[in-house]
Amino acid sequence: MTKASPNPLVAESPLKEAWGVFRRSGLALFGLGLLITIIIVSLIGPLIYTVDPIEIIWAPLTAPGMEAVVPLGTDYLGRDMLAGLINGGKATLAVGISAALITVIIGISIGAMAGYYGGQALGGRFPYHPFPKLRVTEFFQVLPPLLFAMVLVTLFSPTLPIVAVAIGVVSWPATARLARAEFIRIRNLEYVNAARSISATDNWIIWRVILPNALPPLIVSSTLSIGIAILFEAGLSFLGLSDPNIVSWGLMIGSGRQYILDAWWVVTLPGVMIFLTVLSVSLVGDGLNDAFNPKLRDR
Amino acid sequence: MTFLPALLKRLAWSLLLIVAVLVLNFLLIHMAPGDPADVIAGEMGGATQEILDAIRKSYGLDQPLYVQLWVYLSNAATGDLGQSYFYNLPVLDLILGRLGPTLLLVMVSLLFALFVGTALGVIASHKPNGLVSYTVTIISIVGYAAPIFWTGLMLVILFASVIPLFPISGMYDIRLEGGMFVRALDIAHHLVLPAFTLGIVYLAQYSRLTRASMLEILNSDYIRTARAKGVPEIMVYGKHALRNAILPIVTIAGLQFGAIISGAVLVETVFSWPGLGTLAFESILARDYPTILGILFFSALLVIIANLTTDMIYRLVDPRVGTSAK
Numbered sequence: 001m002t003k004a005s006p007n008p009l010v011a012e013s014p015l016k017e018a019w020g021v022f023r024r025s026g027l028a029l030f031g032l033g034l035l036i037t038i039i040i041v042s043l044i045g046p047l048i049y050t051v052d053p054i055e056i057i058w059a060p061l062t063a064p065g066m067e068a069v070v071p072l073g074t075d076y077l078g079r080d081m082l083a084g085l086i087n088g089g090k091a092t093l094a095v096g097i098s099a100a101l102i103t104v105i106i107g108i109s110i111g112a113m114a115g116y117y118g119g120q121a122l123g124g125r126f127p128y129h130p131f132p133k134l135r136v137t138e139f140f141q142v143l144p145p146l147l148f149a150m151v152l153v154t155l156f157s158p159t160l161p162i163v164a165v166a167i168g169v170v171s172w173p174a175t176a177r178l179a180r181a182e183f184i185r186i187r188n189l190e191y192v193n194a195a196r197s198i199s200a201t202d203n204w205i206i207w208r209v210i211l212p213n214a215l216p217p218l219i220v221s222s223t224l225s226i227g228i229a230i231l232f233e234a235g236l237s238f239l240g241l242s243d244p245n246i247v248s249w250g251l252m253i254g255s256g257r258q259y260i261l262d263a264w265w266v267v268t269l270p271g272v273m274i275f276l277t278v279l280s281v282s283l284v285g286d287g288l289n290d291a292f293n294p295k296l297r298d299r
Numbered sequence: 300m301t302f303l304p305a306l307l308k309r310l311a312w313s314l315l316l317i318v319a320v321l322v323l324n325f326l327l328i329h330m331a332p333g334d335p336a337d338v339i340a341g342e343m344g345g346a347t348q349e350i351l352d353a354i355r356k357s358y359g360l361d362q363p364l365y366v367q368l369w370v371y372l373s374n375a376a377t378g379d380l381g382q383s384y385f386y387n388l389p390v391l392d393l394i395l396g397r398l399g400p401t402l403l404l405v406m407v408s409l410l411f412a413l414f415v416g417t418a419l420g421v422i423a424s425h426k427p428n429g430l431v432s433y434t435v436t437i438i439s440i441v442g443y444a445a446p447i448f449w450t451g452l453m454l455v456i457l458f459a460s461v462i463p464l465f466p467i468s469g470m471y472d473i474r475l476e477g478g479m480f481v482r483a484l485d486i487a488h489h490l491v492l493p494a495f496t497l498g499i500v501y502l503a504q505y506s507r508l509t510r511a512s513m514l515e516i517l518n519s520d521y522i523r524t525a526r527a528k529g530v531p532e533i534m535v536y537g538k539h540a541l542r543n544a545i546l547p548i549v550t551i552a553g554l555q556f557g558a559i560i561s562g563a564v565l566v567e568t569v570f571s572w573p574g575l576g577t578l579a580f581e582s583i584l585a586r587d588y589p590t591i592l593g594i595l596f597f598s599a600l601l602v603i604i605a606n607l608t609t610d611m612i613y614r615l616v617d618p619r620v621g622t623s624a625k
């Protein structure tokens with residue numbers, strides 16, 4: 001007998017294995033680092049750089065690098081650009097993450113119900129269940145998402161929670177479709193039948209048996225939906241549909257756009273911040289996708 | 300399923316979707332905080348007591364809710380989407396006046412993205428690690444992560460001062476004199492930047508998708524057969540492979556119509572393109588709810604028509620669709 005190799009029957013935990021793949025991708029690590037930096041700057045930055053982003057402190061439209069007091073220049077009212085960039089991330093990230101959370105909760109719940117109960121797989125136990133072929137999703141998909149969100153925010157009020165809910169309400173169909181596909185794939189596998197045979201309830205099977213196994217692609221799509229939600233928030237605040245008293249990158253672009261021909265920085269800099277944030281989220285998402293996708297492992 | 304029954308079934312389903320959108324609009328008016336009459340009047344200063352009374356009467360707001368819904372639906376069926384008290388025009392007229400520019404923008408962007416995107420994808424699939432491949436990857440990263448209105452504004456800065464080649468705002472030059480042809484050229488000239496901005500996002504997606512499906516197809520048996528019997532390489536790519544690679548792209552393009560319209564709202568606002576998007580923006584500033592809800596309804600209608608068309612084109616192009624699902 002040769003020296004005992006690590007027991008091949010004991011598998012590495014899936015999360016550990018996924019992290020192993022994730023760690024090897026340079027782009028994914030770069031994305032993760034960038035994202036963490038942006039979050040830290042947004043959270044701690046305002047405590048270190050204490051200039052009020054709403055206060056007028058210098059001559060309007062001062063170019064970056066001209067005055068030491070305002071290193072990145074000022075906007076059309078004379079407010080500090082750097083303070084705006086540091087403080088603007090908090091609202092954008094908060095709305096982006098909570099909207100993505102709402103998207104994921106609605107999407108997974110509806111997708112799980114449709115995937116589990118839909119069709120004939122359970123011997124037609126639920127012929128009149130409420131989600132035949134996910135028609136509800138199709139209804140929401142004919143409404144252009146941004147316009148629908150604009151309507152919701154206008155009819156109710158442009159506060160951060162409403163904006164987050166509106167983005168969540170308009171963007172769940174994609175997640176629901178994915179969850180449904182995963183649930184259909186898994187619902188008749190042996191271990192689900194095994195659970196059923198020991199008379200586990202539907203609720204138990206959906207949330208405790210199938211969902212954990214359907215998670216990897218859903219985690220990837222949730223990550224990507226954070227990026228989409230951030231773009232959405234930016235679009236809405238660019239159109240003036242967000243809380244006018246809270247600085248956000250989209251709002252900075254929207255309010256500065258009249259002055260772009262005299263002052264390139266007022267729209268360029270906040271846009272770069274949005275770009276970097278969405279880029280970092282999507283790099284992390286791509287990395288997770290590779291990490292969770294067994295087909296791509298050991299390339 | 301043969302073509303005609305499938306078409307009828309899709310039409311019936313589309314009609315149901317249209318009614319559902321109208322019901323949603325109706326519910327939104329009633330769920331919004333405040334008196335529905337105020338919501339319909341648009342909260343503008345112009346809404347006098349007489350106007351409010353007229354609204355209550357014409358929408359039957361003193362009736363039970365289901366009667367109101369019925370009134371709303373039958374009004375919509377006759378093309379009455381309400382009155383914009385801000386523009387002082389029927390919402391339908393307002394929307395029809397702005398529909399053309401939006402359709403022009405969306406269709407040109409979509410065609411630009413489809414043609415250039417597939418072409419770039421095919422070139423990239425020829426050399427998977429070549430310059431075009433990398434360019435496509437970079438464009439798709441930028442297209443995904445940069446907010447579309449910001450890309451537009453960057454182009455405005457670039458073309459306003461650095462390279463003043465294209466107009467950065469509006470749809471035509473009102474000072475221009477000349478015949479139809481000169482005007483069409485002028486509109487095309489104004490269309491370049493907005494269509495490019497809107498198209499580039501989808502161009503990136505389509506080229507990535509084409510590249511991926513081409514790479515898969517080029518490895519398949521029938522391509523090997525074609526090459527073995529001496530089909531010229533350009534025919535292998537252009538005829539045998541591309542035909543099959545293009546189907547998923549048609550599907551995606553059809554499904555994305557709603558997202559493209561959303562993008563058009565932002566692009567139109569950036570370039571002051573006089574379409575539904577700028578109308579939506581203006582009516583939001585004015586809190587003109589009937590117009591906003593009318594635009595939501597109309598754009599949903601456009602998406603439904605686009606989906607229906609894609610579905611039918613698909614059935615015509617690919618005879619396999621529908622036959623297996625009997």
